[in-house]
Amino acid sequence: MASTPRTETSTPDENGAAGPFGTVRLTPLTAADPIPGGFPTVGVIGGGQLARMMQPPAIEMGVRLRVLAEAETGSAALAIHEAPVGDHRDLATVSEFAAGVDVITFEHEHVPGPILEKLVADGVPVRPGPAALGFAQDKLAMRAKLTELGLPCPRWAQVRTYDELSAFAGSLPGGLVLKTPRGGYDGKGVLLIDELSGSKALTAREWLEKAGPDGLLAEEKVAxxxxxxxxxxxxxxxxxxxxxxxxxxxxxxxxxxxxxxxxxxxxxxxxxxxxxxxxxxxxxxxxxxxxxxxxxxxxxxxxxxxxxxxxxxxxxxxxxxxxxxxxxxxxxxxxxxxxxxxxxxxxxxxxxxxxxxxxxxxxxxxxxxxxxxxxxxxxxxxxxxxxxxxxxxxxxxxxxxxxxxxxxxxxxxxxxxxxxx
Amino acid sequence: MASTPRTETSTPDENGAAGPFGTVRLTPLTAADPIPGGFPTVGVIGGGQLARMMQPPAIEMGVRLRVLAEAETGSAALAIHEAPVGDHRDLATVSEFAAGVDVITFEHEHVPGPILEKLVADGVPVRPGPAALGFAQDKLAMRAKLTELGLPCPRWAQVRTYDELSAFAGSLPGGLVLKTPRGGYDGKGVLLIDELSGSKALTAREWLEKAGPDGLLAEEKVAxxxxxxxxxxxxxxxxxxxxxxxxxxxxxxxxxxxxxxxxxxxxxxxxxxxxxxxxxxxxxxxxxxxxxxxxxxxxxxxxxxxxxxxxxxxxxxxxxxxxxxxxxxxxxxxxxxxxxxxxxxxxxxxxxxxxxxxxxxxxxxxxxxxxxxxxxxxxxxxxxxxxxxxxxxxxxxxxxxxxxxxxxxxxxxxxxxxxxx
The missing domain is CATH 3.30.470.20 (ATP-grasp fold, B domain)
Incomplete structure (x- = not known):
């Protein structure tokens, strides 16, 4: 939606000794309005509580936030002036949003890689960038990278078949954790398997059938x-x-x-x-x-x-x-x-x-x-x-x-x- | 301006696994939209930096602010969602603003007493109330009240004529300060008079001529x-x-x-x-x-x-x-x-x-x-x-x-x- 037309008024001093006014009007500022002092606008993808909690320091810093929100009633939308609603999985939507801000950042890791790559190619500062975000989006890529760097991880395996899962389980002293590589959060996409048998084995088979070509991430259950x-x-x-x-x-x-x-x-x-x-x-x-x-x-x-x-x-x-x-x-x-x-x-x-x-x-x-x-x-x-x-x-x-x-x-x-x- | 019509969308989960969206839309929430959890809306008269600085704690508390601003480009308007522009000296404007909030407060003391009294009569919680604010609006009333309460003040006098001012100045060991009872702030409306003669005497005469029927407040210059x-x-x-x-x-x-x-x-x-x-x-x-x-x-x-x-x-x-x-x-x-x-x-x-x-x-x-x-x-x-x-x-x-x-x-x-x- 375009900026609302603005009406000229005399500018009062800061303590309210004002010139003539009309009645109450609601005319929201938009990204088209410059901030005094040369301060920038940060665009945040996602309108939950994490975006919301960026607003108090943004106000203190004199920085403006703009949020691409999932819904008009989101946590951030109640606190942040400009919270247009749009789908972060749609390139045109994200590009349009990016055009009105100085830098793009995120409150979640769910924007598809190709969209991030296109923004970067168009010269938009995307922080963190798609390469880094790829490791937060894909737990298999993360495990492979950390292992390559010699950083300490639980024992893990990429499993595409039940036989691979069973072999990995057999190599462990205790239980294991099965994870979908993408899209999990707050315990979702995580299956704790103390023993690979019975209903847990059935569920594991179902998860493997539904998994993409990369399969699943299996990790030792760390004591x-x-x-x-x-x-x-x-x-x-x-x-x-x-x-x-x-x-x-x-x-x-x-x-x-x-x-x-x-x-x-x-x-x-x-x-x-x-x-x-x-x-x-x-x-x-x-x-x-x-x-x-x-x-x-x-x-x-x-x-x-x-x-x-x-x-x-x-x-x-x-x-x-x-x-x-x-x-x-x-x-x-x-x-x-x-x-x-x-x-x-x-x-x-x-x-x-x-x-x-x-x-x-x-x-x-x-x-x-x-x-x-x-x-x-x-x-x-x-x-x-x-x-x-x-x-x-x-x-x-x-x-x-x-x-x-x-x-x-x-x-x-x-x-x-x-x-x- | 009335609330923009809102479009129904499916509500996504908080991490952004969202339903179908259109393109970017800017649809500001208004006071008509309830806040989840039963939290109230505070209406602040005045849109300067003091109202702006109320917004970070309001966000943290889950409370909503609405500001009656002097201009669309004010300090608060950049930080607070709902900052309608209107004249705080106009009863209809202030009443309309008050109808959309749970309590009225202020970032300045300039709302006329009769407007505050009318709001109170209409059942609007006004905090601080008109009786208290009267003492912040009128320095003569403040001095009289504090003196009545036995609280320590500089020596002071209400002066309506140059003769009264001159007599008060003559009773003081040092200089004096002449103040307009209403409307001063940040050094405005204050005249420092080390000696009541020459150009200072001329200015004092001018101030007295322009003063209202209550005259001016004269105070000793405190060392x-x-x-x-x-x-x-x-x-x-x-x-x-x-x-x-x-x-x-x-x-x-x-x-x-x-x-x-x-x-x-x-x-x-x-x-x-x-x-x-x-x-x-x-x-x-x-x-x-x-x-x-x-x-x-x-x-x-x-x-x-x-x-x-x-x-x-x-x-x-x-x-x-x-x-x-x-x-x-x-x-x-x-x-x-x-x-x-x-x-x-x-x-x-x-x-x-x-x-x-x-x-x-x-x-x-x-x-x-x-x-x-x-x-x-x-x-x-x-x-x-x-x-x-x-x-x-x-x-x-x-x-x-x-x-x-x-x-x-x-x-x-x-x-x-x-x-x-």
Missing amino acids: FTRELAALIARSPSGQAAAWPVVESTQKDGICHEVIAPAPGLSADQAALATSVGLRVAGELGVVGVLAVEMFETADGRILVNELAMRPHNSGHWTIDGAVTSQFEQHLRAVLDLPLGDVRARSPWTVMVNVLGGEYENLYRSYLHVMARDPGVKVHMYAKDVRPGRKVGHVTVCGDDLDDCLERARHAAAFIRGDIDE | FTRELAALIARSPSGQAAAWPVVESTQKDGICHEVIAPAPGLSADQAALATSVGLRVAGELGVVGVLAVEMFETADGRILVNELAMRPHNSGHWTIDGAVTSQFEQHLRAVLDLPLGDVRARSPWTVMVNVLGGEYENLYRSYLHVMARDPGVKVHMYAKDVRPGRKVGHVTVCGDDLDDCLERARHAAAFIRGDIDE
């Missing part, structure tokens, strides 16, 4: 002691920054809780996890924020689990807990601005997700949480409540980890309605 | 050692919170630099300044943020200078420097949500304003500042640069005050172009 995440930002010029390594806890395949920094992690282990993260960012040519999810094992190994080339749930703690948040940093990186300080602002920060639960109206429980704990930071995503859906998160910073944990867990459970006192 | 500010938030239910008292430095009548907390302020003096702020908030029935600017004198007195019933420049340090910023707290207060923790997050926070200077394009100097100092937080207001106009601010938090001061001053001076190294 991990806990999960860690390294959060990295990298700019086009190669500057990189690494936040403190965190511990993350999953529930039903979804990130549930994050503690920053990871409690009891030795300096050596922290340095190892950070160096793996930095190496992945550099070798894969990532631009923007990269989250590397890792397993820590009882024998002290750190194995790369998943990659995300965008701000990530394991980094939400940085909004309140670090000098520079992952969302500000992502914007800095994709704009090729110098990166900001990634130090933690408190000895401990705990982030707990708020998933949809008992209540449809969250505002009432939200205000009770505020009344109980003036120091908890509640972040809401303006999404319809559905059971298990991420609708917000809470953060508590402090000097005492147990206190932070208790307060953050209580607040999250109270908002969703698990507890009422 | 202050420095200026302090107490920042208070108060909710409709009477809950109040006070941030640490800060030291502020003015330049040409405009707030230039703020240090939190005020260096060397004794616990007794801090408690006195805070109690004056809390008393003003309570006795005047303020709802929202109240800034009380004060003079500290060599003999240890603290005198109330000015009041502002809204987020204030002396509180910008709270965005990066306090657990709860003045902008989040203002939204909490006007929504009658419990107030947040007002503690400082670092031993020292320094805020320096960026005024328009040499450069029209600030983006270039901005990125140099980021490169020099990854820890400085730069806030830009997306305003056209005009000499002396507030176009942004910088904040530095840390353990060493001298370091914070040097870095914040350097960054602000570099962005505006005063220095180039």
Whole structure:
């Protein structure tokens, strides 16, 4: 839709001593309107909560965001002025969107490679670029690349047939995990197989039949002691920054809780996890924020689990807990601005997700949480409540980890309605 | 302008596995669209940087802002979805605006009292209310009220004639300050008179001739050692919170630099300044943020200078420097949500304003500042640069005050172009 015609008015001073006005008019600004001061516009593909959370730092920085949203009622569309609706799998749509911005970035990895390649060929800055994103889009390509680089991974195999799967399973001491190489997230596209028999074997056969020509990714089920995440930002010029390594806890395949920094992690282990993260960012040519999810094992190994080339749930703690948040940093990186300080602002920060639960109206429980704990930071995503859906998160910073944990867990459970006192 | 007609689309999942779409459409949401989860809409009168800075916490809280702006290109209009343009001095305009929101608040004190009274009579929650705002709109009423309450003020007089002014000047050991009771801000409407003679006497006569029936406010020129500010938030239910008292430095009548907390302020003096702020908030029935600017004198007195019933420049340090910023707290207060923790997050926070200077394009100097100092937080207001106009601010938090001061001053001076190294 084209820009709405604008009406001339006298410009009042900033404190409101205004000239003559008409009645209320709603005339949204569009990308055609320049921002004073020479500041750029960032185009984000995807209109969920990750795009939404880029808007507060964008406003502070004086940068404008434009979002290509999946629907008019998305989480980002309520917060970001320009959130046109369009299909990110359609070249014409994405090209039209790109024409109105200075750089294209993403809140998900689902834009098809050929579209990204065409944008680059047309001279659009695409950050991260298609080569890097390819490794986030295809878990088989990611495993092959990390193995080639000598980075620590779980044992894995590309399996196209049940016989290949069975042979790989037989080589493992414990169970395995079967993954679709493309399109999975938050536990979807992942099949945990403790023993390859019975209904699990049947499901595995079905998945293999439905799989593309590349088949599936099979990985050993790692007997991990806990999960860690390294959060990295990298700019086009190669500057990189690494936040403190965190511990993350999953529930039903979804990130549930994050503690920053990871409690009891030795300096050596922290340095190892950070160096793996930095190496992945550099070798894969990532631009923007990269989250590397890792397993820590009882024998002290750190194995790369998943990659995300965008701000990530394991980094939400940085909004309140670090000098520079992952969302500000992502914007800095994709704009090729110098990166900001990634130090933690408190000895401990705990982030707990708020998933949809008992209540449809969250505002009432939200205000009770505020009344109980003036120091908890509640972040809401303006999404319809559905059971298990991420609708917000809470953060508590402090000097005492147990206190932070208790307060953050209580607040999250109270908002969703698990507890009422 | 009415809401654009909306088209039905299938709702995709949050990671973008979307249904069929058309091409890019721009269909802004309006106040008619409900926010999921039962969250409210706050209407802000005024579209400058103070309204703009309310938007990041509003997004985080899941609250929607709607702004009645002075112009389509205002600072807030670039950041806030719904920024209809209209005259805040027109009852029909303000009433129409109020119909689409759950509560009305302000970024300035310029809405005429009769309009506010009519909104209240129509059942609109107006926060702060007209009675409180009257004291911010009329400096004579403010002085009379504070004096009635026994709160410490500079010596003052209501002067309607030159003879009255001359008599008051003769009663003072030093000079005086002549103020228009209504409409002044940032040094405008203030005449400093060291000696009532010559051109100053002529100007004073002119001001008196132009003054309304209430005349002017004359105050002693206080021989202050420095200026302090107490920042208070108060909710409709009477809950109040006070941030640490800060030291502020003015330049040409405009707030230039703020240090939190005020260096060397004794616990007794801090408690006195805070109690004056809390008393003003309570006795005047303020709802929202109240800034009380004060003079500290060599003999240890603290005198109330000015009041502002809204987020204030002396509180910008709270965005990066306090657990709860003045902008989040203002939204909490006007929504009658419990107030947040007002503690400082670092031993020292320094805020320096960026005024328009040499450069029209600030983006270039901005990125140099980021490169020099990854820890400085730069806030830009997306305003056209005009000499002396507030176009942004910088904040530095840390353990060493001298370091914070040097870095914040350097960054602000570099962005505006005063220095180039």
